[in-house]
Amino acid sequence: MATQHSRSAARLMMAPAVFVLLVWMLVPLGMTLWFSFRQYLPLRGGDLGFAGWDNYVRFVTSSSFWPSIYSTLIIVGGVLVITIFFGILLAMLLDQPMFGQGIVRILVIAPFFVMPTVSALVWKNMFMDPTNGLLAHLWRFFGADPVVWLSDVPLFSIVLIVSWQWLPFATLILLTAIQSLDSDQLEAAEMDGAPHLKRFWYIILPHLSRAITIVLLIQTIFLLSIFAEIFVTTGGAFGTRTLTYLIFQRVLESQNIGLGSAGGVYAIILANIVAIFLMRIVGKNLDT
Amino acid sequence: MARAVSSRRKAINTAVAWAIGLLIFFPILWTILTSFKTEAQAIADPPIFLGFDWTLENYRIVQERSNYMRFLWNSVIIAGFSTILGVIIAVPAAWSMAFVPSRRTKDILLWMLSTKMLPAVGVLYPIYLICIELGVLDNRVALVVIIMLINLPIIVWMLYTYFREIPGEILEAARMDGASLRNEILYVLTPMAVPGIASTVLLNFILAWNEAFWTLNLTAVNAAPLTAFIASYSSPEGLFFAKLSAASTMAIAPILILGWFSQKQLVRGLTFGAVK
Numbered sequence: 377m378a379t380q381h382s383r384s385a386a387r388l389m390m391a392p393a394v395f396v397l398l399v400w401m402l403v404p405l406g407m408t409l410w411f412s413f414r415q416y417l418p419l420r421g422g423d424l425g426f427a428g429w430d431n432y433v434r435f436v437t438s439s440s441f442w443p444s445i446y447s448t449l450i451i452v453g454g455v456l457v458i459t460i461f462f463g464i465l466l467a468m469l470l471d472q473p474m475f476g477q478g479i480v481r482i483l484v485i486a487p488f489f490v491m492p493t494v495s496a497l498v499w500k501n502m503f504m505d506p507t508n509g510l511l512a513h514l515w516r517f518f519g520a521d522p523v524v525w526l527s528d529v530p531l532f533s534i535v536l537i538v539s540w541q542w543l544p545f546a547t548l549i550l551l552t553a554i555q556s557l558d559s560d561q562l563e564a565a566e567m568d569g570a571p572h573l574k575r576f577w578y579i580i581l582p583h584l585s586r587a588i589t590i591v592l593l594i595q596t597i598f599l600l601s602i603f604a605e606i607f608v609t610t611g612g613a614f615g616t617r618t619l620t621y622l623i624f625q626r627v628l629e630s631q632n633i634g635l636g637s638a639g640g641v642y643a644i645i646l647a648n649i650v651a652i653f654l655m656r657i658v659g660k661n662l663d664t
Numbered sequence: 665m666a667r668a669v670s671s672r673r674k675a676i677n678t679a680v681a682w683a684i685g686l687l688i689f690f691p692i693l694w695t696i697l698t699s700f701k702t703e704a705q706a707i708a709d710p711p712i713f714l715g716f717d718w719t720l721e722n723y724r725i726v727q728e729r730s731n732y733m734r735f736l737w738n739s740v741i742i743a744g745f746s747t748i749l750g751v752i753i754a755v756p757a758a759w760s761m762a763f764v765p766s767r768r769t770k771d772i773l774l775w776m777l778s779t780k781m782l783p784a785v786g787v788l789y790p791i792y793l794i795c796i797e798l799g800v801l802d803n804r805v806a807l808v809v810i811i812m813l814i815n816l817p818i819i820v821w822m823l824y825t826y827f828r829e830i831p832g833e834i835l836e837a838a839r840m841d842g843a844s845l846r847n848e849i850l851y852v853l854t855p856m857a858v859p860g861i862a863s864t865v866l867l868n869f870i871l872a873w874n875e876a877f878w879t880l881n882l883t884a885v886n887a888a889p890l891t892a893f894i895a896s897y898s899s900p901e902g903l904f905f906a907k908l909s910a911a912s913t914m915a916i917a918p919i920l921i922l923g924w925f926s927q928k929q930l931v932r933g934l935t936f937g938a939v940k
Contacts, residue, residue, distance in 0.1 A: 389756035390756070393757035394772065396753065396816070404787035411790075469677065475674070480682060483685035483688060485923070485930075489916070490874075491874040491876060491894065492876045493876050494894050497898065498695050501905060540691070549935060586939075590935055603785070607895065623786070623788070624788065627789045627792075640788070643783045643785060650781075659770065
């Protein structure tokens with residue numbers, strides 16, 4: 377087995393990766409923590425001294441805090457429900473025998489590779505524009521008044537755009553999980569005359585539960601920090617200001633670093649709560 | 665054993681799946697088609713699908729007006745170098761964790777993963793400030809380093825899961841035969857590791873190419889990649905659909921093609937080996 381020599385060599389080989397990640401984590405995190413306890417306004421006097429818990433209290437008591445939590449929950453929750461529900465259906469469909477399976481798979485996966493600014497802008501202008509957008513054409517074709525998507529139903533519109541981007545991810549992972557299902561078991565159930573719904577409920581869904589949990593956790597972490605999709609569509613207007621976007625505005629737009637950093641600490645704590653569950657699953661998988 | 669399926673059922677599956685697949689792909693298809701239209705045809709009501717005069721005019725205009733090549737070049741450099749740098753740092757680490765595991769290996773891997781979970785906005789100002797202090801705001805080197813650090817945990821994880829699949833017995837045999845550590849890595853390990861490294865490079869290049877938080881917040885003119893180029897179309901140029909489409913097509917085409925090769929790696933890379 378591994379000798380003393382190879383052990384120290386191994387440690388040496390790990391060092392650069394561990395070192396850069398440690399610096400990358402500790403330095404900015406330490407700075408954010410420090411700023412969050414300061415009254416720091418670069419454009420209005422600079423660092424005005426120790427602020428205690430002031431920033432933390434002001435961040436959660438400001439009038440934009442609860443609306444931002446609300447939009448964050450709607451966007452993250454809406455996208456999760458849509459992508460997982462349709463992801464399961466789509467994965468089961470793609471698992472069936474058909475002609476041109478490979479091509480259909482490619483078509484379904486493609487949106488994931490479109491850069492966020494492109495998908496947001498294409499949806500915003502070419503589909504959701506109230507005068508010339510394709511959806512406006514469609515609405516007029518049926519004699520309805522076009523919807524002004526991004527100001528009438530802004531949260532729904534953003535959920536739609538982001539779901540389109542993330543559906544491929546959910547589908548692909550659930551499909552991978554379905555394909556590992558033992559087909560003998562399904563066949564046996566079929567022979568015993570179990571109807572489709574029962575087979576889905578008692579065999580397929582339990583088998584998928586782990587994959588669904590993983591999709592749920594990974595997507596939550598990424599969705600909590602979506603930025604570009606809001607940046608180029610509404611710019612945080614019409615009640616689409618998520619927690620991430622609120623912090624961004626506090627920090628870079630109004631340059632209230634102390635307040636924004638306190639918000640940042642909240643966001644980090646929130647993400648870590650989700651991350652703990654994900655790590656547990658991933659960690660368990662490492663042991664096997 | 666394959667399940668016997670009636671041809672009628674297969675035909676229905678095919679029809680439904682293709683319909684849904686095309687529906688999902690439609691926004692991309694529509695963007696590509698619109699990029700070859702004139703501005704008037706792009707907003708025509710009823711919409712024109714294929715019966716228009718195909719033109720390359722939009723591509724020419726976008727190139728001339730916005731210096732597209734510079735943005736493309738920045739994207740290539742940032743995505744390319746951040747990936748290469750990441751792999752150079754990650755290969756030794758993943759190798760040692762896969763072949764010389766210690767009690768701490770699991771903790772280190774999970775800790776690396778946890779740095780990936782850090783919300784970028786939480787450290788936005790510190791990074792911004794550091795860039796200003798070092799004079800590297802709107803600088804490509806800074807973005808290369810930052811995006812490398814963002815993706816490093818994924819790179820280490822992917823390589824680790826690939827390396828773990830290489831049977832350790834082969835290494836033992838090479839050692840028995842008196843191969844030095846250098847030869848062992850060079851002649852035994854490398855050939856077996858190349859496919860995994862290639863997959864890792866591919867997926868992380870895509871992730872780096874599409875990264876749109878740091879590239880939007882830390883660049884202005886000089887280092888701006890395609891993500892920022894497209895964001896500049898937000899308004900009012902975005903209302904020129906044909907030009908927006910041409911710019912978008914140019915920004916996504918290379919990655920769409922690479923992406924189709926990396927479907928499998930996507931699952932492994934983004935679930936950290938938890939779904940296989």
